[in-house]
Amino acid sequence: MTIRKVAIIGLGLLGGSIGLAVREHAAEIATTGFDRDPDVRAAAGERGLAGTICETAADAVRDADLVILCVPMGAMGDAARNFADTVPPSAIISDVGSSKQGVAETLAAALPNHTIIPAHPVAGTEQSGPNAGFATLFTNRWCILTPPADADQNAVDALDEFWTKLGARIEIMDAEHHDLVLAVTSHIPHLIAFTIVGTASDLEDVTRSEVIKYSAGGFRDFTRIAASDPVMWRDVFLSNKSAVLEMLGRFTEDLTALQRAIRSGDGDALHDLFSRTRAIRRSIIQEGQDDERPDFGRKDHGEKT
Secondary structure (H helix, E strand, O other), rough: OOOOOEEEEHHHHHHHHHHHHHHHHHOEEEEEEEEEOHHHHHHHHHHOOOOOEEHHHHHHHHHOOOOOOOOOHHHHHHHHHHHHOOOOOOOOEOOOOOOOOOHHHHHHHHHHOEEEEEEEOOOOOOOOOOOOOEEEEEEEOOEEEEEOOOHHHHHHHHHHHHHHOOEEEEEOOOHHHHHHHHHHHHHHHHHHHHHHHHHHHOOOOOOOOHHHOOOOOOHHHHHHHOOOHHHHHHHHHHHOHHHHHHHHHHHHHHHHHHHHHHOOOOOOHHHHHHHHHHHHHHHEEEEEOOOOOOOOOOOOOOOOO
8 A cells, every 4th residue: 555645634733744744755745734724724835734735624635545633632523524525435544643542433433434543653842833843843753553453454554654754763552552651751741741830820929920030941841841732732631531540640659759758858769769760861862762962952051950
């Protein structure tokens, strides 16, 4: 199976980046794009996020070999139903959401006669919208495919090849396991960031201006994460509720143990924890998944965090 035409539904950060990456790395693949917001469609046309920007999703998917839904997870069902009558029976239906079990069920219900292979490119920034995308977003980043057990292997291989062309590294994973892993590595960290930034803003004895004025690097890193698209993350937590609550329970237990160590003056316990977490950071750098610069790219190298 060869993918010659890709329809991108949703032209924000991820959808736009897919279009730009195809243009740069796989120019032989034709692209069409649609977004329900006319202003986004106009901006996408100006940036060339797809070869053809369509006025309807139904037009975008005609003759497509691959349809990629790049919309919030809460909108997946409606988005799929909007093009159900025109998408070719042979087309692969995929997505870019960070929760997979719920998406697979939603798309299967909307398009019961199609090949559905959910995918999650583990890449992104806190920015959103049609002007946020860039062609190298997926370079050397993981893209996790979660095909159902009965998926056509030719379709899985074709989707694997597509993402590989865009620079991604491919991992095949069970959807349930994916959701548990991402709850730890992405969803809970975002939940913590949203919470700590909100707490700092709400403190009655520290004004908001002081929080902003005296922000050290650590807090600023939290605010970067907390600036992520609120609609997308609302849907992430609701769609991956079970795994998030399971990992949140574990995190709460660990936080209680840390609180106990601080209260009792147990320096050995604190040192052991911080040493283990430091080693994890080094492993991430060795894996090539982040920058080893101590300032994370900030100009003020000497700042304390």
